[in-house]
Amino acid sequence: MTMKHKELTLAAALAVALVATTVAVPGLVDARPAYAVPVHEGGEDASFASPGSEDWDAAPAATLHLASAESGLPNASSTSVEQVDLQAVTTDDRLYLKLSWADATRDTSTADVRQFADAVAVQFPVNESARPPIAMGGASNRVNVWFWRADGTDQELLAGGPGTTTPLDSTLGNASRYENGTWEVVLSRDRSAGGANRTEIPEAQDLDVAVAVWNGSNGERSGVKAASSWHYLALGGGPQGPPYELLLWAVAGAAIVVTTLVTVEGVRRTRGET
Amino acid sequence: MSSQSDGGGSDTPEDVDLAEGIDHQVAMVMDLNKCIGCQTCTIACKTNWTEGGGRDYMYWNNVETRPGSGYPKDWEEMGGGWTDDGSERQPGQLPDKEEYGRAWEFNHEEIFYEGSDEPLRPMDGAEWGPNWDEDQGAGEYPNSYYFYLPRICNHCTHPSCVEACPRSALYKREEDGIVLVDQDRCRGYRYCVEGCPYKKVYYNSVTKNSEKCIFCYPRIEGEGPEGEVRAPSCAEDCPPQLRLVGFLDDEDGPIYKLVKEHEVAVRLHPEYRTEPNVYYIPPFAPPQHSERGESLDSERIPRNYLEELFGPEVNEALNTIERERDKVERGEESEVMDLLTTENPAKQYRLEVFDEE
Numbered sequence: 001m002t003m004k005h006k007e008l009t010l011a012a013a014l015a016v017a018l019v020a021t022t023v024a025v026p027g028l029v030d031a032r033p034a035y036a037v038p039v040h041e042g043g044e045d046a047s048f049a050s051p052g053s054e055d056w057d058a059a060p061a062a063t064l065h066l067a068s069a070e071s072g073l074p075n076a077s078s079t080s081v082e083q084v085d086l087q088a089v090t091t092d093d094r095l096y097l098k099l100s101w102a103d104a105t106r107d108t109s110t111a112d113v114r115q116f117a118d119a120v121a122v123q124f125p126v127n128e129s130a131r132p133p134i135a136m137g138g139a140s141n142r143v144n145v146w147f148w149r150a151d152g153t154d155q156e157l158l159a160g161g162p163g164t165t166t167p168l169d170s171t172l173g174n175a176s177r178y179e180n181g182t183w184e185v186v187l188s189r190d191r192s193a194g195g196a197n198r199t200e201i202p203e204a205q206d207l208d209v210a211v212a213v214w215n216g217s218n219g220e221r222s223g224v225k226a227a228s229s230w231h232y233l234a235l236g237g238g239p240q241g242p243p244y245e246l247l248l249w250a251v252a253g254a255a256i257v258v259t260t261l262v263t264v265e266g267v268r269r270t271r272g273e274t
Numbered sequence: 275m276s277s278q279s280d281g282g283g284s285d286t287p288e289d290v291d292l293a294e295g296i297d298h299q300v301a302m303v304m305d306l307n308k309c310i311g312c313q314t315c316t317i318a319c320k321t322n323w324t325e326g327g328g329r330d331y332m333y334w335n336n337v338e339t340r341p342g343s344g345y346p347k348d349w350e351e352m353g354g355g356w357t358d359d360g361s362e363r364q365p366g367q368l369p370d371k372e373e374y375g376r377a378w379e380f381n382h383e384e385i386f387y388e389g390s391d392e393p394l395r396p397m398d399g400a401e402w403g404p405n406w407d408e409d410q411g412a413g414e415y416p417n418s419y420y421f422y423l424p425r426i427c428n429h430c431t432h433p434s435c436v437e438a439c440p441r442s443a444l445y446k447r448e449e450d451g452i453v454l455v456d457q458d459r460c461r462g463y464r465y466c467v468e469g470c471p472y473k474k475v476y477y478n479s480v481t482k483n484s485e486k487c488i489f490c491y492p493r494i495e496g497e498g499p500e501g502e503v504r505a506p507s508c509a510e511d512c513p514p515q516l517r518l519v520g521f522l523d524d525e526d527g528p529i530y531k532l533v534k535e536h537e538v539a540v541r542l543h544p545e546y547r548t549e550p551n552v553y554y555i556p557p558f559a560p561p562q563h564s565e566r567g568e569s570l571d572s573e574r575i576p577r578n579y580l581e582e583l584f585g586p587e588v589n590e591a592l593n594t595i596e597r598e599r600d601k602v603e604r605g606e607e608s609e610v611m612d613l614l615t616t617e618n619p620a621k622q623y624r625l626e627v628f629d630e631e
Contacts, residue, residue, distance in 0.1 A: 222463040
């Protein structure tokens with residue numbers, strides 16, 4: 001009886017410790033929420049226009065998981081890119097985004113009927129007050145799209161739902177490189193909107209962002225794309241560090257190990273008694 | 275699906291289905307018995323619309339020998355169109371550039387300026403091109419056979435290219451049902467190229483947009499030569515004048531009479547269910563001959579081949595035409611044969627009939 005009482009006390013203590021760790025650790029070690037994309041403040045002397053610039057090393061990356069976007073188009077569910085790393089840097093007057101993703105085929109030409117080029121796009125709400133529908137926004141809640149295609153073209157687009165993208169005069173800067181099966185693309189724009197229907201990059205407020213990637217040689221174009229859910233650029237400050245999610249998984253992992261050990265020990269003792 | 279009540283004027287004939295929201299439907303009848311395969315229509319179209327600028331490989335109008343592979347090569351095997359009940363689109367393929375055919379380089383320089391004795395020929399390995407299998411046909415001597423099939427966009431009543439576009443860049447014009455690609459909306463996705471079972475939408479790799487036959491709409495709007503209303507140039511420039519142009523819903527016009535009243539003009543591949551508005555008078559050929567050159571009581575062009583192309587309706591059309599020919603032989607009147615043999619342009623081309631509306 002005493003033995004059992006002791007074990008129960010031990011188990012209860014362990015449980016309490018786990019709950020306490022789960023609650024306390026993320027706060028102590030400075031983690032960021034799963035959908036946050038950290039924003040690095042670029043120094044005056046740093047250069048971010050080129051994806052190869054070493055200054056990008058200082059900017060933490062968020063990994064955005066992608067899934068085939070829903071559309072009625074043929075082969076819409078057979079997209080090939082599964083994730084994209086997104087880094088964000090702000091300077092006083094500009095927002096730089098670097099997108100990196102693995103794609104075994106470098107498709108840069110649209111010169112033949114059967115050729116489609118690789119592409120990437122970043123989507124923001126035009127008006128940050130409400131989050132637009134993920135699929136190209138909605139008629140009353142539109143989105144801005146920064147679009148880059150591997151034939152070197154970029155476009156700023158306005159959209160209010162699938163099939164409605166309309167080009168604005170592009171003020172984007174773009175640069176790209178393809179190395180070891182990976183695309184790295186930098187897109188940048190002035191933070192000030194400079195016109196109607198353009199997203200203002202706020203000073204101290206988070207900004208929703210979503211990403212889509214197309215693999216040209218897989219016939220991906222239009223709504224046939226690998227897209228993320230809404231994330232946000234953590235422009236409003238808040239915790240940076242590693243993703244909150246990662247810490248929770250670490251705690252859960254530790255809990256599983258401890259539980260297994262306790263069980264094994266329990267079984268061992270029970271056998272020893274009989 | 276279209277229905278008569280959806281569009282058209284109050285006097286739309288009961289047996290004509292117009293697409294939803296369309297006032298009238300422009301249409302064309304081509305008499306395959308008159309086509310000599312001269313490609314004048316092809317060149318008329320090319321010089322008007324598809325010279326250069328990424329359009330070199332495009333033939334909005336082409337003439338292909340049948341039986342044959344056509345242009346682009348084996349286009350009938352590339353899918354597109356609708357399922358049998360017309361409710362769902364069928365998946366389609368994008369043709370390869372070799373299936374359209376490349377623009378070949380010739381040895382003009384050597385022959386004309388350098389005194390070469392070589393024959394004029396393409397410099398690089400030419401293995402396929404539009405009209406490559408010209409006059410090849412099928413069958414064995416003395417019963418070989420072929421005929422020519424001119425093709426343009428069918429400006430369909432139920433167009434799968436329009437439906438395929440995720441951006442609604444393709445549309446049917448309200449006033450006459452011409453199918454157009456809005457070049458400002460198009461983003462070169464090419465779902466229309468895949469979706470058209472006749473492969474009559476083309477991708478322009480210079481403009482990065484898709485393009486197609488526009489039924490020479492500036493000409494039918496009176497913006498053509500001399501500021502007059504003119505039929506499409508493929509029709510007007512045809513040496514044997516095998517095309518009739520007008521509106522399907524004009525009961526007094528040649529199209530309605532041939533298609534609806536007498537049912538002698540039929541659609542190419544009606545099973546694609548796009549409801550084309552280009553119709554064909556099916557080809558007659560001399561009967562088969564014996565080794566000694568005697569005529570036999572057997573059709574030269576196999577009837578099942580014509581059924582493959584034009585559906586079962588081709589049988590009744592051929593029977594009717596035969597009856598009408600016999601009438602003329604007996605010295606009787608035949609409206610069908612009058613329409614098919616008229617040399618009066620006003621009867622061939624009736625395009626101003628709805629202008630007062």
